[in-house]
Amino acid sequence: MVRTGKEYLESIRDNRSIYIGGKRVDDVTTHPAFKGITQTIANLYDIASDEKNKMIYKTEDGTLANKIYMIPKSREDLRDRREAIKTWSDSTYGFVGRSPDHVASFFAGFASSPEVFERGLPELKDNAVNFYKFARDNDLYLSYVIIPPQIDRSKASHEQEEKFLATGVYEEREDGIVIRGSQMLGTGAAVSNYLFVSCITPLRPGDETYAVSFVVPMGATGLKLYPRPSYAVDKPSTFDYPLSTRFDESDALVVFEDVFIPWEHVFIYKDVDLVRAQFQDTPAHKLGNSQAQTRFTSKLKFVIGLAKKIAAANGIDKIPAVQEKLAELASLAATAEGMLLASEYECTIDKNGTAVPNPRFLYGIMAMQGELYPKVIAIFRELVGGGVLQVPSSFEDLLNPETKPDMERYIRSATVNYEEKVQLFKLAWDVIGSEFGGRHQQYEMFYAGAPFVAKGYCYRNYGYQEAEALAEKCLNSYSIPKELV
Numbered sequence: 001m002v003r004t005g006k007e008y009l010e011s012i013r014d015n016r017s018i019y020i021g022g023k024r025v026d027d028v029t030t031h032p033a034f035k036g037i038t039q040t041i042a043n044l045y046d047i048a049s050d051e052k053n054k055m056i057y058k059t060e061d062g063t064l065a066n067k068i069y070m071i072p073k074s075r076e077d078l079r080d081r082r083e084a085i086k087t088w089s090d091s092t093y094g095f096v097g098r099s100p101d102h103v104a105s106f107f108a109g110f111a112s113s114p115e116v117f118e119r120g121l122p123e124l125k126d127n128a129v130n131f132y133k134f135a136r137d138n139d140l141y142l143s144y145v146i147i148p149p150q151i152d153r154s155k156a157s158h159e160q161e162e163k164f165l166a167t168g169v170y171e172e173r174e175d176g177i178v179i180r181g182s183q184m185l186g187t188g189a190a191v192s193n194y195l196f197v198s199c200i201t202p203l204r205p206g207d208e209t210y211a212v213s214f215v216v217p218m219g220a221t222g223l224k225l226y227p228r229p230s231y232a233v234d235k236p237s238t239f240d241y242p243l244s245t246r247f248d249e250s251d252a253l254v255v256f257e258d259v260f261i262p263w264e265h266v267f268i269y270k271d272v273d274l275v276r277a278q279f280q281d282t283p284a285h286k287l288g289n290s291q292a293q294t295r296f297t298s299k300l301k302f303v304i305g306l307a308k309k310i311a312a313a314n315g316i317d318k319i320p321a322v323q324e325k326l327a328e329l330a331s332l333a334a335t336a337e338g339m340l341l342a343s344e345y346e347c348t349i350d351k352n353g354t355a356v357p358n359p360r361f362l363y364g365i366m367a368m369q370g371e372l373y374p375k376v377i378a379i380f381r382e383l384v385g386g387g388v389l390q391v392p393s394s395f396e397d398l399l400n401p402e403t404k405p406d407m408e409r410y411i412r413s414a415t416v417n418y419e420e421k422v423q424l425f426k427l428a429w430d431v432i433g434s435e436f437g438g439r440h441q442q443y444e445m446f447y448a449g450a451p452f453v454a455k456g457y458c459y460r461n462y463g464y465q466e467a468e469a470l471a472e473k474c475l476n477s478y479s480i481p482k483e484l485v
């Protein structure tokens with residue numbers, strides 16, 4: 001089944017506990033902090049359920065599902081899956097990081113490797129695959145929190161001041177477990193159906209209480225979300241803040257106040273090594289991050305397109321020095337896209353027959369992302385100049401008969417009229433200068449772990465043998481001369 005937007009909106013009216021501005025949110029689909037993003041996600045589901053967008057596939061079990069859940073079996077499948085993901089990311093211009101395709105990709109990776117979960121408790125071994133099928137066949141929106149809260153990073157979870165600061169097992173019962181503690185950072189969690197909870201940060205011996213992996217419906221009793229301030233509220237209009245008002249997916253601290261999780265929703269129980277293995281010994285992390293790079297590629301293209309249009313509007317695009325800056329932007333975007341395509345072209349087929357993106361290129365671009373995106377934004381910032389601030393406070397100044405003539409006369413452009421100019425520059429500000437834009441720099445630097453973590457993936461996955469063999473070959477091709485000259 002592939003859901004429509006309306007079905008998605010109905011599915012998230014479940015009395016979930018979200019606190020914002022000191023109050024509990026009544027209905028996430030109508031609250032001003034979430035209305036924009038829920039409409040955006042609903043639109044994604046409408047796109048996917050429309051056959052002409054080619055986002056539906058036949059699963060291994062003969063059901064019809066959204067391609068975001070596909071387990072790719074070949075390079076062609078990877079391409080097909082990427083094109084589906086791109087259809088979504090182009091529709092949000094890459095500004096919704098944790099759209100439903102992100103965690104769905106992780107679950108496709110889990111389900112492709114059932115033998116990894118067989119290493120754990122026998123009674124739990126089928127749960128990840130069963131939940132994958134349930135999520136796939138109901139086209140669910142999954143989000144995740146897989147990082148312990150930022151308290152004292154020099155200490156393991158079991159060494160913190162209190163036992164249940166990070167999410168852990170408080171009680172084991174016959175029918176399931178009781179979870180207490182908190183986890184960060186639930187992007188999109190407020191508007192998703194289920195939350196996947198685990199820990200991707202390396203756990204240490206003694207951390208067994210925290211070495212779990214499970215899912216929980218967003219409406220579960222005791223599950224509480226504390227989102228950061230919304231960037232969508234109090235904005236005059238979408239014309240004034242085109243991205244903030246529609247794509248603010250929200251990030252939230254998640255608190256578990258003794259939340260009951262039935263065994264069928266538990267995939268890993270008190271197993272430090274298996275918690276690591278679910279991400280690294282299955283294709284989950286690679287499929288999830290190839291989704292992320294597809295989205296990132298859409299975003300870079302969008303920013304570069306906007307930069308080009310703004311340069312033309314200001315009549316600076318004919319200046320060779322400006323063309324050089326536009327070329328620098330283009331080369332950065334082409335590098336990211338090229339690495340994504342290379343990871344697909346150079347994929348490998350694992351022992352389960354799953355096509356896995358090549359980690360050399362996938363983690364190669366992820367390791368650069370923390371510097372690449374801020375660099376793109378810095379160049380864009382330089383190109384737009386003060387134009388982003390030489391705009392009226394709201395669209396109403398373009399309509400008011402007292403102010404409109406001044407707008408028409410003084411907000412001019414080499415190539416576009418005053419309305420188009422204001423529209424262009426307000427969009428640019430939402431990329432580089434609004435709170436939403438600032439959060440996006442933080443997002444691109446941290447969503448897959450801190451920059452040193454992303455570089456660690458690159459270090460471990462480059463495959464230095466080939467490079468070292470070349471260096472060795474060169475070293476062996478000469479030696480100290482036998483005689484003095």
Ligand SMILES: Cc1cc2nc3c(=O)[nH]c(=O)nc-3n(C[C@H](O)[C@H](O)[C@H](O)COP(=O)(O)OP(=O)(O)OC[C@H]3O[C@@H](n4cnc5c(N)ncnc54)[C@H](O)[C@@H]3O)c2cc1C
Pocket residue numbers: 098144145146147149150153184185186187188251439442443446447448449450451452
């Ligand atoms: C906008 C946004 C959205 C996010 N969405 C999600 C989400 O949906 N789900 C989720 O689970 N997580 C999410 N995250 C959380 C993200 O995964 C974490 O921010 C990330 O793992 C880094 O952890 P941290 O923020 O605690 O940084 P820390 O680990 O505290 O690191 C901060 C800085 O400390 C320094 N540092 C710390 N340790 C070391 C070290 N060992 N060596 C060298 N330097 C070090 C580095 O300079 C590092 O950049 C999101 C983060 C952001 C910013």
